[in-house]
Amino acid sequence: MKVLFRERQRFRQVWLWVLILGIAALFWLGFVYQVLLGGAFGNRPASDVQLAIITGLVGVGLPYFFYKMSLTTEVVPGELRVRFWPFHLKPVTIALHELRDYEKVTYNPIMEYGGWGIRWGLKGKAYNVYGNKGVKLYFYNRKSLLIGSQKPDELFDAITIAKQQKV
Incomplete structure (x- = not known):
C-alpha cells in the first residue's frame, strides 16, 4: 500500500x-x-x-x-494510522470514511489536553509529543481526535488525497 x-x-x-x-x-x-x-x-x-x-x-x-518513545503517523489510501510506541504494539487505524471533517489547528497542549502524550481532554483525545500544531479530526459517531504534527500542512494534504482514494 x-x-x-x-x-x-x-x-x-x-x-x-x-x-x-x-x-x-x-x-x-x-x-x-x-x-x-x-x-x-x-x-x-x-x-x-x-x-x-x-x-x-x-x-x-x-x-x-x-x-x-515515539509517535508515528502514516496516511495511506483510505486510512490514517497512529502508533505511540511503546504503548501501541500495533498502529491505531482510522478509516477516513468515518471522518465528518478535519482541519489544521494550533492548540495549547497544556490548557486544552493537559500536556503531551496520549491525552484526554474536554475537547477530545490527542496524540502529541512536541509542539502545538496538528490536524484535528471530527467524526460522525465519536469525540474529536487531535494528531500533533511538525508538518500539519503535509498531513492535512495527505488526508485529503487519501480520503478520495480507495483502499
Whole structure:
C-alpha cells in the first residue's frame, strides 16, 4: 500500500530532558557516593544492591524509555494510522470514511489536553509529543481526535488525497 505521508516524532522539549537527566544524575551521584566511595546516600540508605538496581532502572531505564518513545503517523489510501510506541504494539487505524471533517489547528497542549502524550481532554483525545500544531479530526459517531504534527500542512494534504482514494 502506498504511503502518502509518514512522520515520526520524539519528545524534544528541553525542560523535559533536563528533568529526566537531572533525576537520572541524582541516582548516579547517589550510586557513586555510596557504592564507590563508601558513604551513605540519604537518611535511610538502601543496600548497595538495591541502589544499583534502582540506579539501573531510573538512571539508565528512564532516559532510554523517553528516548525510544515515539509517535508515528502514516496516511495511506483510505486510512490514517497512529502508533505511540511503546504503548501501541500495533498502529491505531482510522478509516477516513468515518471522518465528518478535519482541519489544521494550533492548540495549547497544556490548557486544552493537559500536556503531551496520549491525552484526554474536554475537547477530545490527542496524540502529541512536541509542539502545538496538528490536524484535528471530527467524526460522525465519536469525540474529536487531535494528531500533533511538525508538518500539519503535509498531513492535512495527505488526508485529503487519501480520503478520495480507495483502499
